[in-house]
Amino acid sequence: MIFRGFLLLAALLSGHAWAYGEESFSGSDRKKIEENPANNGALHLEVKQAPLAQIFKIIEDQSGVQLHISSLSQRRVTATCAGTALEVLKCILGKEANLVYRYEDKPSDKNSKPLLREVWVLNSASGEPRSLRHNPDQAVCEATENFPDGQHGQQPLVGEEQQAFFHLEPEEMERLMDLSQSSDPKWRKEALSRLALVAEDEDDGGVRKVLTEALQDPSPAVRAQAIFGLTRRDDPERESVLREALHDSEVEVRLMAVSNAGEDRALLEMALHDEDRVVRDLARMKLGKIE
Structure with a gap:
């Protein structure tokens, strides 16, 4: 079931003032993000008591992917995620998150991989990310998935790196x-x-x-x-x-x-x-x- 009117385009959110970096967290709040700057590169995200909106903005800024996201919960998140931009997003939201994504129309050259350009996050019935519903205090995520039919030794069919x-x-x-x-x-x-x-x-x-x-x-x-x-x-x-x-x-x-x-x-x-x-x-x- 699709819940109408839940989504806000990221472009409409860009006018809001957000603070990023260590100074945006107080007390025990902390953030660490390491990345190989590229849409198809690896992101490593560690957050403790971080606002969900801020996590999504970090993913946008570091990957160059435009996110179209619902009105976000004010809940703070503790999570450790690694992988491509899409994998980290799935890690934060849960692998069963309802996502629609689009790659660039044409690669820069014949041998290059197309980059992920946009992701829409369609809300679940509860309006909360799956990982937060299961464990509201902490989400330690692994951005991996297995093939069906026992094909466990092969690469997963998830993320830009495998799809592009x-x-x-x-x-x-x-x-x-x-x-x-x-x-x-x-x-x-x-x-x-x-x-x-x-x-x-x-x-x-x-x-x-x-x-x-x-x-x-x-x-x-x-x-x-x-x-x-x-x-x-x-x-x-x-x-x-x-x-x-x-x-x-x-x-x-x-x-x-x-x-x-x-x-x-x-x-x-x-x-x-x-x-x-x-x-x-x-x-x-x-x-x-x-x-």
Whole structure:
């Protein structure tokens, strides 16, 4: 169930004054963040009694990722997390957090990895991050996950570092194609998010077919990833895919459509009439950039 009106665009929060650094914590409060500056690099975050809003702002500043976040709890968090920006975010929120994310449209060169650009955090029913609900005093997180079906020795399908590739070996492609048909929507989403980044000249038509079929998936997260994968290609059906997505019943699918609308003024103006405020705000923000 999607709770309407919970999200605020990060761009709308930028006018607020936030204090960062050691001086922003008092008493026993402390913060430590070490990072290899890059969206695909490693972040190491240790916080003790830190405001959740401040943690998210640190992730934004250090990674260059724009976060679209709900009205945040005033609760303070104690946590230790390491990994890519997306993995640290999942660590703070819990691995079952409802996230929608988008990579850059084109890499800077053929051999580079596309960077994560935006993440939307869709609220759970409680409005609290999962890790805080389970243990409100401390969250020590491990940003790792195992493959299904006992494939524990392989790299996880999470985070930008694992997802952001354009070239896949044939056996990896086959494995992801199989995983895209999993009975678990979480694994279908992860497989689709990886397949969506496959270069068109390496696709014999199989990836496009999987992405197209996924537009009808019962999981909105899977549908959103399918939209991302199809609209970043030179697809003659791109406009119709986006327009149909704008009529989806789930807000995360409509957000993905608006996010990938480019400078399609007609489509963005259509989104200005969406029932969800966040979709309208995103459309208005994108229109402002092209005017």
